[in-house]
Amino acid sequence: MIKIENATQMYHSNIIFEQVNFTIDRGERVAIVGRNGAGKTTLLHALVGFSRLKEGKISIDGKAVHQPAAWKGKLSYLPEKFQLYLQLSVVENVQYVADTLRIPKKEVEAVLRHTNMWDYKDKRISQVSKGMLQRVGLSVALLGKPEWVVLDEPTSGLDPFGRNDILKIMENIGTSNRSLLFTTHHMNEVNKIATHVLYLHDKKIIKLDANTFLEQFERSISS
Ligand SMILES: Nc1ncnc2c1ncn2[C@@H]1O[C@H](COP(=O)(O)OP(=O)(O)OP(=O)(O)O)[C@@H](O)[C@H]1O
Structure with a gap:
């Protein structure tokens, strides 16, 4: 509570x-x-x-x-404005946070599937739409099963x-x-x-x- x-x-x-x-x-x-x-x-x-x-x-x-x-x-918090690494792919961004938080690799796939971003995992952040960016942010927020x-x-x-x-x-x-x-x-x-x-x-x-x-x-x- x-x-x-x-x-x-x-x-x-x-x-x-x-x-x-x-x-x-x-x-x-x-x-x-x-x-x-x-x-x-x-x-x-x-x-x-x-x-x-x-x-x-x-x-x-x-x-x-x-x-x-x-x-x-x-607890996880996704602010209204957040930063991702533009030169990295979708999956690399989520993996980077997972590695930092020592979260097992298999969770990266699970959160990207949850947000329907797995099919776009190899796209560079600089090439994805605003809606997709928000779904990547959500993927990061869901890491670690908060x-x-x-x-x-x-x-x-x-x-x-x-x-x-x-x-x-x-x-x-x-x-x-x-x-x-x-x-x-x-x-x-x-x-x-x-x-x-x-x-x-x-x-x-x-x-x-x-x-x-x-x-x-x-x-x-x-x-
Ligand atoms: N760091 C700060 N220092 C001084 N005043 C602040 C600070 N952050 C917010 N405020 C003021 O506090 C009030 C509440 O701001 P807050 O951003 O929490 O509102 P909000 O409901 O989230 O607004 P919005 O719907 O526009 O996003 C506003 O008057 C804002 O100008």
Whole structure:
């Protein structure tokens, strides 16, 4: 379980969220939504231990998230913008990360099959489409069988076909022992993928089940 207790985050004197409490259980697929600038990426960075909270604490399975023991091998994070080696092939990029993390070779094929990139494994990164780049990023994020997969705007900037490819992969990520957290601006992604929503609004974060959130959203835009 990821547990957030009395969390407050600020940049200088600018409060992004304050006194926030929620938990995320295994098997949940959680969409993080809110207006531009509401603090979605800020929340993700605190959740994955990149930044320390101003106040409060975040733990994964009882261990404070800023201690590597909490997330190492358990949690993976794919930022909105990430770097790959342009001069290497798809498989070489994934293999490079696998070698660094001492992950067995056979997992490289497994993650590339999961993201439907195995057929394109020998293409150079400089020659693949944006949608394929995102699938390579996802392949890297799935290495090591993480229990918590965290994706920042995984469909941002993709055409409808590329988005659909990514959504199909995301649908298969959340299982009984693996959870998915992702930020999005698209309500159809919430509808298709999420079991729950974290809604960032007015410096608060509310957790709702996805259907309840979507009903409230529909009502708010039609009134
Ligand atoms: N490193 C930083 N230093 C100061 N202010 C920051 C920093 N990073 C973000 N902010 C500010 O904090 C607020 C929340 O930013 P954040 O990127 O978390 O929002 P977001 O919900 O992810 O936005 P978007 O939907 O546009 O991606 C914004 O007002 C942003 O300008």
